[in-house]
């Protein structure tokens with residue numbers, strides 16, 4: 001007898017084929033699995049291309065090495081920004097969206113054919129923009145501020161890529177609707193899916209801003225529009241450029257929670273707080289483009305203050321909350337796992353040999369301490385004068401998007417490989433070191449670029465000796481030293497990056513197959529949380545370790561904030 | 576588990592952990608403090624970026640700068656006029672591919688209304704080693720009131736990427752006692 005709610009034969013629901021994951025018990029739609037694989041592979045390819053470019057850029061900015069000639073430097077820097085910030089990150093995010101919807105909810109993915117079309121669009125767009133960059137007349141940086149102009153297909157590629165990504169986001173929403181309609185899960189969606197949902201909502205706003213500004217810019221590059229106002233462009237462009245960073249944050253915070261659950265059985269301290277923190281991202285980021293215009297003419301101080309802080313600090317509040325709830329969830333889980341001695345046994349005995357856990361924890365710490373604190377300081381109306389457009393800025397965002405997002409995504413890969421590709425991670429000994437290598441390198445490039453920027457070294461600059469300049473002068477020698485240390489750190493980061501690529505590609509091609517037999521994982525999952533206690537005050541654990549960590553963080557934040565005000569108060573008077 | 580639906584369907588009725596509440600309050604107050612501190616700096620601080628800005632066509636701006644340079648030129652260095660405006664005077668500085676024009680000589684402790692605009696692309700006024708950094712746009716004339724507090728030779732780099740000569744774009748401000 002057929003169940004009443006069995007799908008009609010021939011319907012999309014009936015056509016979907018599932019397998020059951022023998023590690024997690026999750027029902028995995030094969031169509032979704034293939035799409036996740038395709039998007040993840042594309043992401044890794046663009047990371048490889050963009051990462052090599054990053055190394056070349058850093059080696060050129062290392063004064064003693066000064067690798068590339070100037071034309072190549074600016075070309076490669078444009079390619080670096082586009083390939084890593086846009087293509088690597090967004091392809092991987094699409095994979096995460098499909099994973100967080102179809103896989104975590106045990107649902108079929110909505111319209112897989114259209115999802116493939118979205119993938120092809122993104123690929124075509126990304127390749128087109130790369131072609132434009134390598135042809136040499138589009139070295140405009142990925143921000144492409146007018147009146148500087150790139151070839152039309154530079155913009156067209158970005159537009160096509162954005163449209164593809166937007167469709168991918170639509171597939172995510174569609175899948176949520178299907179999962180809800182077909183009752184594939186009970187109650188509310190999981191926290192990780194909720195985080196992905198906030199990322200997706202922000203993505204719609206972001207990609208729309210991108211289209212609003214890039215389409216006229218494309219027409220302008222074709223000669224159909226005579227002028228693009230540079231200030232207006234900057235405001236709208238950063239509506240995309242900044243908000244898309246909030247997508248990254250929402251995505252990598254989701255990844256933190258996911259890895260915490262997979263590796264040590266962590267669950268949120270309270271669903272309500274963690275979810276509200278995600279909501280803050282959606283509600284309070286829309287005008288965050290303001291803090292990219294703090295040193296620009298034509299905006300009132302009120303506009304700058306309101307839009308950077310009142311609205312932005314509430315988004316910052318979201319991150320600050322996760323900054324407590326994530327380590328708190330980890331500590332609580334570890335204490336349940338039996339590590340209850342002192343304030344930090346839970347941390348000492350954490351699975352540091354598991355690259356997913358190690359990468360996640362490093363990402364959490366570095367995103368907070370490096371990317372987060374510097375971001376708020378940089379986004380303070382007056383303090384911005386000290387570092388606007390210096391290499392402090394790339395220093396800050398390598399703390400967010402490399403040490404934070406990229407490292408979190410790398411960590412996640414160590415579970416995407418066994419659970420989705422069904423291949424066990426090869427060379428576990430090497431894999432164990434990968435997050436540390438990349439993490440130390442990423443911390444180094446972030447901190448040394450910040451240091452150099454504090455000393456006034458400009459960003460996107462081929463020759464800080466200013467030898468060929470008409471009125472040469474000396475930039476501080478400390479800045480040169482910092483740029484050298486940055487180069488060294490870049491080599492370490494690149495080694496970690498190459499290791500990641502080699503392990504990932506090697507695993508996909510030659511990893512032990514997990515779909516047959518019952519071999520255990522090299523990096524085992526936490527025994528399912530069947531024994532995890534219900535939430536309730538009686539099971540509430542004390543979290544002394546987390547409180548200490550968060551206090552150290554807060555003190556560093558306050559100190560660094562005031563150090564910069566002190567520094568500001570010593571420069572020339574300015575009204 | 577964060578990857579499965581909350582076990583308690585009515586999760587929004589669950590109480591919140593004490594540490595969570597405590598931290599939310601601290602973080603929120605800190606956010607408020609930072610917000611008000613920016614406003615306060617407009618009253619207590621000596622470094623606030625002016626927002627006085629006018630729209631102007633690049634050729635019109637160029638004319639003003641040339642007239643200013645001719646009026647107060649005192650010397651020439653590297654083929655560029657050195658201009659010494661009287662204290663308190665309006666000072667015009669021009670950004671173009673790839674120089675800051677003209678060279679300026681200012682007096683320590685005096686205030687000047689410095690006009691900034693670009694003739695072509697966006698540029699980045701980066702006064703070193705003081706470390707004051709301001710974006711300069713074509714079509715917008717921004718006026719800042721600047722008071723040098725140190726004497727000596729100061730360089731202006733460009734820190735907004737402006738094409739292949741970006742790293743050659745410099746200028747100079749000399750501050751005399």
Ligand code: HEM
Nearest residue numbers: 054055058081084085141142394401406459460490493494
């Ligand atoms: C091996 C790893 C990496 C190294 C060594 C590296 C190094 C650098 C350096 C030295 C710069 C140039 C700063 C300047 O001259 O202005 C730069 C710029 C940049 N990097 Fe990276 N990076 C790496 C990975 C990444 C990743 C993974 C991302 C993004 C997820 C990223 C995003 C960016 C962006 C957006 C820029 C700015 C480009 C521009 O100014 O237009 N980088 N990177």
Ligand SMILES: [Cu+2]
Nearest residue numbers: 698733737744
């Ligand atoms: Cu310039």
Ligand SMILES: [Cu+2]
Nearest residue numbers: 733735737741
């Ligand atoms: Cu420049």
